[in-house]
Amino acid sequence: MAKIKAIRGMNDILPEQTPWWQFLEESTQSVLSSYGYQEIRTPIVEQTDLFKRSIGEVTDIVEKEMYTFADRNDESLTLRPEGTASCVRACEEHGLLFNQVQRLWYAGPMFRYERPQKGRYRQFHQIGVETFGMQGPDIDAELILIGARLWKKLGVDQAVSLQLNSLGSSVARQAYKEDLVAFLSKHVDELDADSRRRLQSNPLRILDSKDPKTQALLHQAPDFHAYLDDESRQHFQQLCEYLDAAGIPYVINPRLVRGLDYYGKTVFEWVTDRLGAQGTVCAGGRYDGLVEQLGGRATPAVGFALGVERLILLLESEAGLAAERLQQADIYLLPLGAEASKAAMQLAEGLRNETGLRVLLGCGGGSFKSQMKRADKSGAEIALLLGEDELSQQRVTAKPLRSGEEQQAISWQALSSYLNNRFKS
């Protein structure tokens, strides 16, 4: 019988890895909480239409990357490919956007049917941050400051840089798109195949093309910044002033175009050159039109999402997080024989009550030698030996595992204070 394996592109995160996940999650949560952001949790499955209407019908995500299936009642459901749509839906559904301001975050798995590669998986994790009801560039700047603070906290601030652009109003964007298509259509034969296709599907993406001939052609194309409406221009300039004042370096990248249809005005990406092809570690922008598009009252909104897997790859490459053996426990209580084992379980409970130390109890028997090996492997500082002699005298033998110190006998009564004393640092 064939072995059952995990689904392609969906990874198990093993005990060796989870400390980095916890580190990232805890760091993010504490940073967000220090800015007054609140967590929201939404289901990972939604009606398919939610994503079609928010992300855009003709995007790659909707056309070929969604995990879509029929529920038992034939309703079309989809595993969320991103978090913003669900967040907006939930806020709207529960009246969180009516005459108020929201600063929210969420974390969890997203699903896209793509070919896996470094930093890209079919089930991947994002931590998303969304704000509603604030139209000024100050909130855009705040989101960027949150990112900057987080990179510092994680120790990757030297590895990432900020790219910034404005996509303008939808009217300006539409006008530009038409002129760009008109221009490029006259030079179809000079375009690479991918860009030719994008002429239909997503013309702005052509600006991003890696093809040198296409890039050369783009020099003569209409300049997007000339199309920017006054309001967007001003918004963008003010954002830059906020960032200058905060001392946040950035690069204005006029070719930065986000993939999802709902973005307008501010867009930004935190990128790194240390992860191969998947350089975007965090990205976001303003989506003032989305709430209304999903049936709510017009509400300004900005947000971003960071890719957890990519950030963890970066942590590993930067902070040298891979290295050391993980210390699983502080003390390893090692009973010998059935009677000792019963007493040891009680003793361990008592130590957990009285010391707050991590106490690993040797279970499952085995020879003394193999028990000692397990004690060593656990990374514990001290092994507490409990055999027949110790049992009859209500003592343990405390053996330091990480130094040359002599072992010594300690009475059960004095054990907690001995350990508390030893581990207070």
Place this chain on the structure above:
RNA sequence: GUGGGCGUAGCUCAGUUGGCAGAGCUCCGGAUUGUGAUUCCGGCGGUCGUGGGUUCAAGCCCCAUCGUCCACCCCA
């Protein structure tokens, strides 16, 4: 969806012009009956990804297929 690299023990990998399936690490046991981590000895562990084909003989050659990694597309 497209292109390339790689699939041999739990892990990391050798395997010669086609000729008995290997090492290191891990794990278990012993040297040392209650002292780990160092050392020495022994042991457990294999559908050589899968299915066909060529051959007296295939881990090795051919075809197909699956998986994985990297890249394209696209995206966090």
